[in-house]
Amino acid sequence: MSDDRLIIYEEQIDKINQALQKLIKGAEAKCALLVDKDGYLITRQGFTHTLDTTALAALLAGSFASTKEIARLVGEPEFSVLFHQGKRDHIHLTLVGERTILAVIFDDRTTIGMVRLYAKEIGESIVSILSLTKESKEEENLSLGSEFTQSAENKLDDIFKD
Amino acid sequence: MVSINYAFKEISCKIVYYGPGLSGKTTNLQYVHRKIPKSSKGELISLATDADRTLYFDFLPLNLGEIHGFATKFQLYTVPGQVFYNATRKLVLRGVDGLVFVADSQRSKTDENIESLNNLIENLKEYGYVLEDLPMVFQYNKRDLPDVSEIEELEKALNPRKLTYFGAVAIKGDGVFDTLKCVTKKVLDKAKGKTPITRKEKIYPEMVEKKKELKTFEEKEKVPITVGFEKAEAYKEYQPKSDKAVVMEASPKRETQVQQMNIEKPKEKTKKLAKSIPEDKKPSFEREKIIVAKVEKTGKFSFLRWIKNILNI
Numbered sequence: 453m454s455d456d457r458l459i460i461y462e463e464q465i466d467k468i469n470q471a472l473q474k475l476i477k478g479a480e481a482k483c484a485l486l487v488d489k490d491g492y493l494i495t496r497q498g499f500t501h502t503l504d505t506t507a508l509a510a511l512l513a514g515s516f517a518s519t520k521e522i523a524r525l526v527g528e529p530e531f532s533v534l535f536h537q538g539k540r541d542h543i544h545l546t547l548v549g550e551r552t553i554l555a556v557i558f559d560d561r562t563t564i565g566m567v568r569l570y571a572k573e574i575g576e577s578i579v580s581i582l583s584l585t586k587e588s589k590e591e592e593n594l595s596l597g598s599e600f601t602q603s604a605e606n607k608l609d610d611i612f613k614d
Numbered sequence: 615m616v617s618i619n620y621a622f623k624e625i626s627c628k629i630v631y632y633g634p635g636l637s638g639k640t641t642n643l644q645y646v647h648r649k650i651p652k653s654s655k656g657e658l659i660s661l662a663t664d665a666d667r668t669l670y671f672d673f674l675p676l677n678l679g680e681i682h683g684f685a686t687k688f689q690l691y692t693v694p695g696q697v698f699y700n701a702t703r704k705l706v707l708r709g710v711d712g713l714v715f716v717a718d719s720q721r722s723k724t725d726e727n728i729e730s731l732n733n734l735i736e737n738l739k740e741y742g743y744v745l746e747d748l749p750m751v752f753q754y755n756k757r758d759l760p761d762v763s764e765i766e767e768l769e770k771a772l773n774p775r776k777l778t779y780f781g782a783v784a785i786k787g788d789g790v791f792d793t794l795k796c797v798t799k800k801v802l803d804k805a806k807g808k809t810p811i812t813r814k815e816k817i818y819p820e821m822v823e824k825k826k827e828l829k830t831f832e833e834k835e836k837v838p839i840t841v842g843f844e845k846a847e848a849y850k851e852y853q854p855k856s857d858k859a860v861v862m863e864a865s866p867k868r869e870t871q872v873q874q875m876n877i878e879k880p881k882e883k884t885k886k887l888a889k890s891i892p893e894d895k896k897p898s899f900e901r902e903k904i905i906v907a908k909v910e911k912t913g914k915f916s917f918l919r920w921i922k923n924i925l926n927i
Contacts, residue, residue: 465621490709491673491689492617492626506675507659510689514661514670517705600682604802607678607686611654612791 465495467581471574472497479570480562482541485555486548486578487512494552512555516545535564544568548575549582616711616805618684626687627801628709629794632734633716634726635667635695638755638784642716643674643690645787646794650676668694671706678798688798695730704737712801713750714793716784717772719762724771731772749800752779753793758786 472484476498483498485505493509516534523531534545544556544567554575556567617626631639640660647658656675663669671691678686693703715734717727735745754768763771765781773779778796782789 459617460619460621462621465619488617488709490617490628492619494619495621504657506656506689507673510673510675510691511659514705517708518670518702521701521705600684601799601802601806603681604678604686605799607681608795608798611650611676611678612795 460494464581468495468578469497471577471581475556475570475574479556479558479567481556481558481567481570483557485509485512485557487553487555489513489516489551489553498557508555512543512545512553516547516553533568544571546571546575549579552578552582554578616801617709622685623683624685624687625805626689627711627798627805628689628691629712629714629797629801630706630710631690631692631714631716632707632730633693633695633755634718634723634730635697637695637716637718637723637727637730638782639692639695639716640668640672641784642714642753642755642782642790642793643672643692645784645790646676646690647674649787649791653677654679667696668692669699670694670702686802688801690794697729697733700733700737703733704740707734707737707741707743710738710743710748711804712797713748714753714797715750715772716753716755717768719754719756719768719781720759721761721763724763724767727768727772746775749797749804750777751793751797751800752777753782753784753789754779755782755784755789757781757788758783 468486472486472495475481475484481498483496483500483503485496485500485508486494487509488494491510491513493505496505519531519534523529530547532547536543536545541557541559542564544558544564546554546556548554554571556571558567618624619626631642633639640662643658647655654677656677659673660666660668661670661672671693674690676688676690678688680686691706693699693706695703713734715731717723717730738745738748752768752773754765756762765779769776769779778800780789780793780796782793784790
């Protein structure tokens with residue numbers, strides 16, 4: 453199971469952020485989020501200050517997971533694109549690689565076609581960024597040390613006191 | 615499993631509260647949300663039915679703060695406990711790092727507890743996880759109700775591996791933090807590479823006393839509590855509706871919706887008016903305005919087309 457651990461490195465994020473910036477500029481979107489299928493936010497770009505991105509990431513992953521089950525029930529392996537249309541803002545979700553979801557939030561300044569076009573292109577480049585560093589960094593192991601758990605325990609005691 | 619983001623210096627762990635319907639999973643989260651300082655928590659999100667039963671999951675992000683340079687975060691999820699929501703229940707388990715099994719201590723719920731535990735093992739299998747590999751804690755909830763099973767009986771039925779367990783009254787908060795603290799420690803130990811399985815017995819003395827009192831009361835009065843009454847009482851106490859945190863979150867959203875509607879109404883009126891006047895009879899500046907508005911709406915591509923049309927290119 454430790455193979456499943458999602459580890460992201462700084463150079464990876466820098467490249468992904470650049471790609472997302474390109475997407476936002478090109479498609480004239482409001483913001484773009486890269487979310488892990490488990491519900492963790494990997495990175496975000498654009499106008500996200502007013503958004504609760506932690507909750508958004510968890511909910512987007514949840515909605516993607518439920519769509520996957522719907523797909524399975526109708527005999528599809530997976531719906532790779534999801535689109536939520538609102539009055540002003542819309543969300544376009546694309547599956548990127550095996551375990552990440554690219555969410556683009558946009559409004560009427562642009563069109564769904566443009567977002568779809570850029571999301572597909574940028575999605576492919578993100579896949580290559582993720583796989584590249586995965587191979588090169590595979591042998592690196594995380595060592596948190598016993599001090600880490602001790603300080604974590606102290607923090608827990610602080611927060612959980614009645 | 616545990617997600618580590620070196621760029622943001624973040625470690626995130628996912629803890630799932632599992633258990634049969636109405637065993638108190640959401641109540642656990644609601645108590646944590648109420649009691650934890652604002653700086654350490656996010657919004658509690660509940661995807662529930664109108665009757666406040668969990669439909670998909672409840673979600674509460676916890677922020678432990680910086681530990682050795684890493685912002686350590688926990689994401690607490692609950693599953694829908696009702697049997698027929700298995701499709702969504704399974705989805706919540708994806709990428710789980712630690713489990714809390716919230717069992718209902720009432721004697722009448724023994725079968726439901728066992729069924730839920732078997733369902734957990736089955737659902738984990740579908741993701742290729744093995745229950746034994748995951749850090750897990752048992753919580754025997756509702757210790758304050760009459761006719762609850764003895765801890766030993768519950769242990770025998772649910773916890774053959776002798777994992778850590780806690781007796782709890784989630785609605786009052788007894789045992790909630792102890793359970794959470796224990797599971798977070800176990801998850802962090804696992805992330806570090808160690809998985810010590812230690813047994814820690816802790817039953818609240820107050821609760822034991824209370825149980826004794828109830829027993830003697832029954833003996834004295836010799837009035838057996840009827841099942842229907844007991845269930846009704848249990849449900850009454852268990853109504854999550856009384857929690858203010860949820861209600862308060864819901865109301866501001868509604869207000870904003872109303873505000874939006876109010877703003878949009880006049881717009882619609884002017885549109886209707888504009889439509890009712892025939893194109894030819896409209897004053898020319900009005901027509902220009904409409905064209906410009908249309909162009910602004912459709913974006914730059916049609917704007918180019920419009921210019922091309924005008925210039926006859």
